[in-house]
Amino acid sequence: MTDSEAIYSVSELNRETKRLLANHFRTVQVQGEISNLSLPSSGHYYFTLKDAQAQVRCAMFKGQQQRLRFKPANGDSVIATAQVSLYEPRGDYQLVVEHLAEAGDGALRLAFERLKQKLLAEGLFDQERKKPLPTLPDCIGVITSASGAAIHDILSVLRRRFPAIPVLIYPVAVQGENAKFEISAALAKANRDQQADVLILARGGGSLEDLWAFNEEIVARAIAASKIPVISAVGHEVDFSIADFVADMRAPTPSAAAECVVPDANSLLGAFASFERQLQRLIQQKLLRQRQQLEWLEKALRSQHPGQKLQRNAQRLDELELRLQHAMQNRLAHARQQAAIREQRLYRNQPLAAINAQQRQLQFFRQRLQAAVNGKIAVLKSRHAAAAQTLQAVSPLATLVRGYAIVRRHGSAQVIKSVSQLNSGDLLDTRLADGRIVSRIIDIADG
Incomplete structure (x- = not known):
């Protein structure tokens, strides 16, 4: 049968009408003024939503009221978010309200949601575009x-x-x-x-x-x-x-x-104090290693000192000189024995000239030896000066020479690091590069 030929019961007609309304309208937002507000013992709200030309019945059940930010009253201008429905027992068309907002506040929230969705679609809320904050x-x-x-x-x-x-x-x-x-x-x-x-x-x-x-x-x-x-x-x-x-x-x-x-x-000061202690420990370890290296260098320098080499070379020179003297004496004795037969030969060979040549060569060797010894001494002095300069550069005293000072409480080894450790009238020992001074605190000022 067609719809015109079908015969509905009243219940069937109301049920079908309710279904058609719900499927067609889904969720709607309706603005109007509350009137005829009824608050039965069940806790549900029943009221009429009207404007200048029309009105519609509304029901808001107790479970939906938890999100209300105000208490509805007759005369309130509101925006209702609702399902379009039909109350089947009486066949009354009505709105089942899910949320109520005051009209001004509701318009703002609607504008809020629209702008939020717009900017979200543009990517302005994306986590990737957010910049990190500076640590300090x-x-x-x-x-x-x-x-x-x-x-x-x-x-x-x-x-x-x-x-x-x-x-x-x-x-x-x-x-x-x-x-x-x-x-x-x-x-x-x-x-x-x-x-x-x-x-x-x-x-x-x-x-x-x-x-x-x-x-x-x-x-x-x-x-x-x-x-x-x-x-x-x-x-x-x-x-x-x-x-x-x-x-x-x-x-x-x-x-x-x-x-x-x-x-x-x-918290940062505590961390800095910890870093300072670590730095002091590292400096002490560095100084210990440098001190051990310096001791090793001193031992090596003593073992290679030019004076010892000079002594060894002088001894060798004395040995050569004695050997030369013995050789000359033996040669002269042998020459005397054969003077008669070799007198003419001795005259031609001029032994004195040969001796002079040997002496000149010996003098030349002595000069080369002295020059080598002086050069070695100069190199070792330069190395020693460089090692001393390096040691001076890492010395805490060098820091004092640049204008820094170490302040301790008078009669104590405690180093003062903060004004919070001091009181007016305290005596202080101040270590400078070239001495110490004793002073008394007159006033303490922050920063």
Whole structure:
């Protein structure tokens, strides 16, 4: 049969109509004014949603009310997110409400979701584009209201954790029509100045409308365009803004942003003290190795001292001289024995001339030997001077010569490393390169 020929029971007709409404409309958002609000003991809400020309019945069951941010009342202008349905027992067309939002707040949330989806599709929330924060910034920029609680919280945490880092404040309005322009202009100025190497964008908590400047597209794009890493610290931990998604890091509160942007100075001082102890230990080990090497070099130098070589060569020279004398005496004795028969030969060969030639050669050898000895002495002196200069360069006393000093409490071997160890009136021993001085503390000043 066709639909015109089919005969429905009332229940079947209402059931089919309910199914058609649900399949056609799915979830809808309807804006109107609440009237005829009924609150039975079951905890469900029943009311009428109306405008100037029409009205529709609505039901909101108890389980859906947990997400309400306000208590509905007659006369409230709201946006209802609902399923279009039919109450079968009476055949009444109605809305089954899943969520209610005040009309102003609901419009903002709708705009929030639309911009969020738009920027998400463009990739502005991608993790790959987020810049890392500096481990220890040279300067921190804070973009917030100059009179709000956020700036006081941030400065208090920064002074406690690492007071030496300068803070540059860019005062802006954080609420109102001009806030979005001032915030985006401050982000652009900070990037032009290039003084800060990390930026904190902050304000305290508030309603969605109060925080709306941080959900504006112009602010989101200014954060995305920043070459300097940006930390978003807007509102309380439960508040989320578009700025939180675009920023390189989101902090739940302004104080938390200050906590994560700088390390704890006391922890760093402890680490530095540990490094100092390691450095001192390494220096002592280096000095010990250098001292052992110097001792070895001294032993080697003594074994190769030119004086010992001169003694050995002088002894050898004496031996050669004695051998020469013996040879000359033997030769002269032999010559006398054969003087008669070799007198003429002796005259032709001129033994005295040969002796003179040998003496000249001997003198030449003596000069070469002396020159070699002097050269060796000069090389060893140069090496000794270089070793002494190297030892002097690593000596702690050389550091004192450059203007540094070692300060100890008078009568104690303890080295003073911090003003926190001192009190006014204390006596100090100060070691300089050429002596020591004793002084008394008159005043102690920080930094």
